Amino acid sequence: MGTATKYTEVELVTSLKNQDAQAFSYLYDNYSGALYTIIIQIVSDEEFANDVLQEVFVHIWRKIDTYHRSKGRLFTWMLNIARNLSIDTVRSRGYQNSKRNRELPTTECLLIDGFVQQHIDAIGLKRVLYKLKREYQTLIDLAYFKGYTHEEIAEMENIPLGTVKTRIRTALIQLRIQLI
Amino acid sequence: MNLKDYISSGIVESYVLGLANKEERIEFEAMCREHPEVEFSRTAFEASLQKHAFDNAMQAPPYLKQKIFSGSDLEDKLPIATGNTQNIPDDSDYIIIRMALNNIPAGPAQGNLSTIYWHRQSKDIYLLVNGLPSPPADKQYQLWAIANGKPLDAGLINNSNNNKLVKMKSIAVAEAFAITLEKQGGSSAPTMEQLYMLCKV
Numbered sequence: 001m002g003t004a005t006k007y008t009e010v011e012l013v014t015s016l017k018n019q020d021a022q023a024f025s026y027l028y029d030n031y032s033g034a035l036y037t038i039i040i041q042i043v044s045d046e047e048f049a050n051d052v053l054q055e056v057f058v059h060i061w062r063k064i065d066t067y068h069r070s071k072g073r074l075f076t077w078m079l080n081i082a083r084n085l086s087i088d089t090v091r092s093r094g095y096q097n098s099k100r101n102r103e104l105p106t107t108e109c110l111l112i113d114g115f116v117q118q119h120i121d122a123i124g125l126k127r128v129l130y131k132l133k134r135e136y137q138t139l140i141d142l143a144y145f146k147g148y149t150h151e152e153i154a155e156m157e158n159i160p161l162g163t164v165k166t167r168i169r170t171a172l173i174q175l176r177i178q179l180i
Numbered sequence: 181m182n183l184k185d186y187i188s189s190g191i192v193e194s195y196v197l198g199l200a201n202k203e204e205r206i207e208f209e210a211m212c213r214e215h216p217e218v219e220f221s222r223t224a225f226e227a228s229l230q231k232h233a234f235d236n237a238m239q240a241p242p243y244l245k246q247k248i249f250s251g252s253d254l255e256d257k258l259p260i261a262t263g264n265t266q267n268i269p270d271d272s273d274y275i276i277i278r279m280a281l282n283n284i285p286a287g288p289a290q291g292n293l294s295t296i297y298w299h300r301q302s303k304d305i306y307l308l309v310n311g312l313p314s315p316p317a318d319k320q321y322q323l324w325a326i327a328n329g330k331p332l333d334a335g336l337i338n339n340s341n342n343n344k345l346v347k348m349k350s351i352a353v354a355e356a357f358a359i360t361l362e363k364q365g366g367s368s369a370p371t372m373e374q375l376y377m378l379c380k381v
Contacts, residue, residue, distance in 0.1 A: 021249075021280075028245055033237030034230075040238065053240055057248050071209060072196065072222065075230045080198040124236045143199055150201075168199065169190025176193050179228045 009074055016064045024061060031075065032057070035082045037124045042086035042145050045098070052089050056082045087147035128178045136171035143168055186211065187221045196225055249278070274299055277357060279377040280311075294377060296323075296357055297345075305334060305348040309341045312376060315361055322362045324370050325354035336366045356380045 007015065007026060015023030036053055043049040059081055067077050089095055126145075129137050142148045142156070150168065154161040181189070194200045195208045212219040277296040295308040305323075312321055321337040334357070335348035360367075361374040 025245075025249070028248065032240045032245070034233040036240040037233065037236060037238045050241060050244055053244060054248050070213070073226045073230065075233070076196055076226050079229070079233070083198060124233065127236070128232070144197060169194060172190045172193035172197065172199070173188070176225055176228070179225075179232050 010069075013064070013067065013069065013074055016060075019061075024057075027060070028057060031078060034075070035078060038079060038082050039086045041124055041126050042083065043089055043095075045095070048089055048095055048098075049086075052082070052086050055085050059085065083144075083147075090146075125175075128175060131178050132171060132174050136167065136174060139164070139168050140171050140175065183215055183217060187218055192218070192221045192225050196222060196229065246276070273301070275381065277379050277381060279357065279359065279379040294359065296379075298351070298354075298381075303350045303352050305351055306345050307335075307337065307348050308343075308345045309337055310343055312337070312342070312359065315339060318364055319361050320364055320366070321359050321376065322366045322370065323348055324358045324360065325351040326356040326358060327351075327353045328355075331358065331370050333366065333368070354381055 007023065012023055012027065016027065032053065035056055036049065039052045039056070040046070040049045043052055056078070060078060063081075067074065071077070129140055132140070138157070139153065142153050143150070148156070150161060150164050153159075153168075154164045157164070159167075191200065191204060191208055195205060200208060208218070212222060275296075275298040277298065279294045279296065294310050294312065297306040297308070299305070305325075307323060309321075315321060320339060323334040323337060324331040325334045326332070332351065332354075333349065334351055335346075337346065337359070357377075357379055358370060358375060359377040360370040360372070361376060362371055
């Protein structure tokens with residue numbers, strides 16, 4: 001299904017809200033790669049990541065009416081859906097079981113996992129993350145990529161809640177600077 | 181806290197990346213409505229985030245699109261009309277191609293999709309006929325496979341076949357499929373002015 005039409009973001013949202021399948025196809029062609037990158041960084045297992053991407057697009061299709069321009073860009077909304085569904089998947093029993101089964105310590109397996117992990121770490125936001133101070137890296141990893149609440153992080157890292165919050169905020173500002 | 185401090189407190193990034201809690205979100209949305217500077221800072225961060233994401237985008241496996249748009253496991257989720265779904269072959273062995281009525285997007289509400297099931301090994305083709313207008317008495321629809329830019333006859337569609345799954349001619353290679361309206365008994369080349377459906381594989 002080729003989609004030659006180009007949409008502005010406003011047109012795209014309007015068409016999607018009208019359940020226009022062609023606009024949906026355009027959305028997939030133009031946004032799936034960027035969304036896939038964030039998914040694979042959280043989920044790391046390709047098969048699960050593929051499932052999440054499908055889920056993300058079904059979710060977008062069904063929930064587009066809940067998107068409001070006043071709250072931000074379409075991409076931001078979709079990025080958050082992708083992140084949330086990825087974290088849900090990582091926490092699901094199916095994912096945890098499959099990880100456990102695979103973590104049999106065969107050298108081959110470890111090598112492959114190491115390679116995949118390196119590859120994933122070298123892309124997207126994670127690459128930017130490595131430019132930050134180590135403690136900031138850990139905090140962003142826990143909060144953004146693993147989805148822990150500030151309270152959970154405070155407990156895990158044994159740092160006061162207020163400090164967790166301040167450091168995460170500082171880390172995010174650093175991240176913003178790196179993105180520009 | 182003054183506005184400048186608020187903007188540079190990390191709340192903007194926290195909100196956009198989905199790390200703000202409920203109170204922070206409500207407050208931030210109110211701030212955006214009241215102060216264009218806050219909204220501007222948000223938009224600017226969103227833009228650089230999006231640019232970075234696009235510059236670093238991986239490619240999702242290409243077969244996923246097909247799966248999302250026509251996978252049987254999603255059929256109940258994506259509200260695309262499917263017509264008669266009885267006796268539809270298992271999708272794992274088939275390439276599934278959905279064809280919309282020409283110039284009308286394959287929209288969910290309209291029952292205007294015909295579906296081709298193309299067996300990966302045997303190359304057999306089944307067509308679920310749906311959404312074609314009733315042809316005049318002296319005409320009938322014909323399916324074409326386009327390979328290397330040339331149309332190949334893939335079989336005739338009987339007028340009584342609506343909403344039925346019909347076996348067509350087997351096709352080894354094709355980059356697209358088309359349905360045209362032809363004279364009874366079919367034509368040796370498609371009448372392109374009477375193109376009703378076209379879909380790339």
